[in-house]
Amino acid sequence: MEVFLQQLINGITLGSIYGLIAIGYTMVFGIIGMVNFAHGDVFMVSAFIALIAFLILTTWLGISSIALALFIVLIVAMLFTSLVNWVIERLAYRPLRGSFRLAPLISAIGMSIFLSNFVQVAQGPRNKSTPPMVQGEFVIFTQNDYAVTLSFKQLIIWGVTAVLLACFWYLVAKTRLGRAQRACEQDQKMAALVGVDVDRTISMTFVIAAALAAVAGTMYLMYYGVVSFSDGFVPGVKAFTAAVLGGIGSLPGAVIGGLLIGLIETMWSAYFSIDYKDVAAFSVLAITLIFLPQGLFGRPDVEKV
Amino acid sequence: MAVEGQRLDLPRALREAGVTALIAFGLFLPLIGLQTVTDIRNDLILETRWLLLFAITAIVGAGRLAFSLGFEPWFRQRTLRPVAATPPAWRGLVAKWFVPFAIGFVIAYPPIVIALNGFGGSVKWIDNFGIQILIYVMLGWGLNIVVGLAGLLDLGYVAFYAVGAYSYALLAKSFGFSFWILLPMAGTLASFWGILLGFPVLRLRGDYLAIVTLAFGEIIRIVIINWVDLTSGYAGISGIPRPTFFGIPFNANDDGFAAVFGLEFSPLYRVIFLYYLILALALLTAFVTVRLRRLPVGRAWEALREDEIACRSLGINTTNTKLTAFAMGAMFAGFAGSFFAARQGFISPESFTFLESATILSIVVLGGMGSQIGVAIAAIVMIGGTEIMRELDFLKQIFGPTFDPTQYRMLLFGFAMVLIMIWRPRGLIATRTPSVFLKERKSISVDLVKEGHG
Structure with a gap:
């Protein structure tokens, strides 16, 4: 019971990070029907930007308030990562819009290889570890000498994720941009006819996806305290699994899928085998796609002749 | 005529090159301008590489300028030329x-x-x-x-x-x-x-x-x-x-x-x-x-x-x-x-x-x-x-x-x-x-x- 509770807390934390990345996959897929393979690497780049921003604040400017530092790091990471993804969309995906279906996928795979190797060359191949940014924890209860704890880090991740999801929901549901986005998702030609700037809307989708990935990247860095150039691939695939599980194209589905994947992974590690935890996530991906291709909340894909 | 006019549009090309260079600067500022390295005490510190950053920014800007002055007009003229109806004979031979x-x-x-x-x-x-x-x-x-x-x-x-x-x-x-x-x-x-x-x-x-x-x-x-x-x-x-x-x-x-x-x-x-x-x-x-x-x-x-x-x-x-x-x-x-x-x-x-x-x-x-x-x-x-x-x-x-x-x-x-x-x-x-x-x-x-x- 106590182990289960602890794993539940850990799983929700991990799941929040996956959920934030998964929104990026699901939004981009929804609007241009492409699996943005490089999204995991954009997440990794954002973690590096967050690391660099954190080092500037603490070692150069000597800011001692961790809360303030984290807040600034988050904003900086979101800004720069958005710029990165905006440029990627302009250079690598926009020229291929309307081309045959595999072209953007191959381009995205190339971008993914490019990004991880770029970071390797620019920042070095070694793991970058930071001193713990946030310490301390609440002990919820103790049973059989096993303390179930909720660390401040986890609490911050829950809080930040919840706040950002609320902002994001407002953006998509209530603003002009969100309306344009939903219109483009349904029919790009029609949307263009009624005066929606399709190119700009797609660009903004990539920017929002990157901003959410940057939040995930900052949280990932704060939670684990270490990041390396190869950290984009596996979280990327897991977040994609989350998006598929929730039903690709569905925004609440991505968040719930993320939480489920986080929980499955931590429970699997706790009760079965930690070596095979990636196998668990990958199997969920395969099983979902085979038996439930529309996911939990997705629309069924109707085959038209 | 329009093609000629656009080819000589130097201010526009310069402006575009400037914008591109600015974007490149922002893009590379954190990841190339600054490098995380581990010092002797095994702490992460930052080192700066401003020279490299400015060099890359300049190269990107110059590349964009060359693109809009050289490649784009050439490409436009090429697309205007009518395509030969039959491919040349050497192609079949190859x-x-x-x-x-x-x-x-x-x-x-x-x-x-x-x-x-x-x-x-x-x-x-x-x-x-x-x-x-x-x-x-x-x-x-x-x-x-x-x-x-x-x-x-x-x-x-x-x-x-x-x-x-x-x-x-x-x-x-x-x-x-x-x-x-x-x-x-x-x-x-x-x-x-x-x-x-x-x-x-x-x-x-x-x-x-x-x-x-x-x-x-x-x-x-x-x-x-x-x-x-x-x-x-x-x-x-x-x-x-x-x-x-x-x-x-x-x-x-x-x-x-x-x-x-x-x-x-x-x-x-x-x-x-x-x-x-x-x-x-x-x-x-x-x-x-x-x-x-x-x-x-x-x-x-x-x-x-x-x-x-x-x-x-x-x-x-x-x-x-x-x-x-x-x-x-x-x-x-x-x-x-x-x-x-x-x-x-x-x-x-x-x-x-x-x-x-x-x-x-x-x-x-x-x-x-x-x-x-x-x-x-x-x-x-x-x-x-x-x-x-x-x-x-x-x-x-x-x-x-x-x-x-x-x-x-x-x-x-x-x-x-x-x-x-x-x-x-x-x-x-x-x-x-x-x-x-x-x-x-x-x-x-x-x-x-x-x-x-x-």
């Missing part, structure tokens, strides 16, 4: 003689290299360039059956390559079977796995199929890593028996190849033997593919690629068609895998990462899906291009002794993938000749052929 010439060249390649470099310097050229490229040509042709002919996007192809390599390594080490017995066995085992993994994904199409095959590829790799009793995990399997020349080993002993044929011992003989072996395997793959395309099953593959629903309503058994494609593709990957294990003498999970699958798939797509020649050219460009990065020692004299060109191999590889996709989304060879035709043979642009859903 198309006719290219394949015999290319096969002649690859057969003559080792003697040519030895004539140019002498006996000692040739190992590198035959091994790193010849064998390495041919392995990828073979893998590309094998995957071409799955992706190019049947239109099933497979991102986990490396799994079958791994199955072939591990079958050869384990069976050869445990039971002492020879390479020639294990080669067909590895192919059979790999095609068995192809069918096994093909079954659950029969319903999937397009991107989804790609992602599930990716997941399968990763699962097989993780199992190889963690099943230490069988595969010794990350440590890999070493001391894998090398192939022999019909029972004569390539070593310096009295019964070795050199001694039997009365030659002076040299490691080059083994390399040359391996070169012709992989060449024969690759040509076998190509030959089988060309012949299969004319059989009912090959036509069914191509029909499946063009339209699965139409294919099914014509009474083609899509299940069998898909599974045969997976099995054939996997079989050639199994051959290539067992060759790889025999050539290296050592295999570990590191050789079978997702990056390999992505490389093979990109070779197929960049070459032009379905085109055998295109795939071969793409393999030469991509693999030869990255191998040649190892040879660029003169760059050290320009950028200083710490500059290591091999670091940039995959960086440029990824970049090249994006660039080639933008330049030619349909791949290098973007026309294809239908396998079956009425009355006259003519090539059609791939743009006219709708890609299959799968």
Whole structure:
């Protein structure tokens, strides 16, 4: 019971990070029907930007308030990562819009290889570890000498994720941009006819996806305290699994899928085998796609002749 | 007139170059301008590289300026020129003689290299360039059956390559079977796995199929890593028996190849033997593919690629068609895998990462899906291009002794993938000749052929 509770807390934390990345996959897929393979690497780049921003604040400017530092790091990471993804969309995906279906996928795979190797060359191949940014924890209860704890880090991740999801929901549901986005998702030609700037809307989708990935990247860095150039691939695939599980194209589905994947992974590690935890996530991906291709909340894909 | 006016629009070009440089500055500011390094006390600190940052920004800005002043007007004029109605005569001549010439060249390649470099310097050229490229040509042709002919996007192809390599390594080490017995066995085992993994994904199409095959590829790799009793995990399997020349080993002993044929011992003989072996395997793959395309099953593959629903309503058994494609593709990957294990003498999970699958798939797509020649050219460009990065020692004299060109191999590889996709989304060879035709043979642009859903 106590182990289960602890794993539940850990799983929700991990799941929040996956959920934030998964929104990026699901939004981009929804609007241009492409699996943005490089999204995991954009997440990794954002973690590096967050690391660099954190080092500037603490070692150069000597800011001692961790809360303030984290807040600034988050904003900086979101800004720069958005710029990165905006440029990627302009250079690598926009020229291929309307081309045959595999072209953007191959381009995205190339971008993914490019990004991880770029970071390797620019920042070095070694793991970058930071001193713990946030310490301390609440002990919820103790049973059989096993303390179930909720660390401040986890609490911050829950809080930040919840706040950002609320902002994001407002953006998509209530603003002009969100309306344009939903219109483009349904029919790009029609949307263009009624005066929606399709190119700009797609660009903004990539920017929002990157901003959410940057939040995930900052949280990932704060939670684990270490990041390396190869950290984009596996979280990327897991977040994609989350998006598929929730039903690709569905925004609440991505968040719930993320939480489920986080929980499955931590429970699997706790009760079965930690070596095979990636196998668990990958199997969920395969099983979902085979038996439930529309996911939990997705629309069924109707085959038209 | 409008074209002339736009060409001289210097302020606009300057403004665009300035904006591009500004974006590049913002883009590279955190990751190139600042570097995280570990100091003596093992703490992370930041180092600045402002000079490099400004240099790169300036290069990007200048590149954009050159693009809008030089390339864009040229490109616009080129598109305005009417296209010649019939292609020039030399094209037909090249198309006719290219394949015999290319096969002649690859057969003559080792003697040519030895004539140019002498006996000692040739190992590198035959091994790193010849064998390495041919392995990828073979893998590309094998995957071409799955992706190019049947239109099933497979991102986990490396799994079958791994199955072939591990079958050869384990069976050869445990039971002492020879390479020639294990080669067909590895192919059979790999095609068995192809069918096994093909079954659950029969319903999937397009991107989804790609992602599930990716997941399968990763699962097989993780199992190889963690099943230490069988595969010794990350440590890999070493001391894998090398192939022999019909029972004569390539070593310096009295019964070795050199001694039997009365030659002076040299490691080059083994390399040359391996070169012709992989060449024969690759040509076998190509030959089988060309012949299969004319059989009912090959036509069914191509029909499946063009339209699965139409294919099914014509009474083609899509299940069998898909599974045969997976099995054939996997079989050639199994051959290539067992060759790889025999050539290296050592295999570990590191050789079978997702990056390999992505490389093979990109070779197929960049070459032009379905085109055998295109795939071969793409393999030469991509693999030869990255191998040649190892040879660029003169760059050290320009950028200083710490500059290591091999670091940039995959960086440029990824970049090249994006660039080639933008330049030619349909791949290098973007026309294809239908396998079956009425009355006259003519090539059609791939743009006219709708890609299959799968």
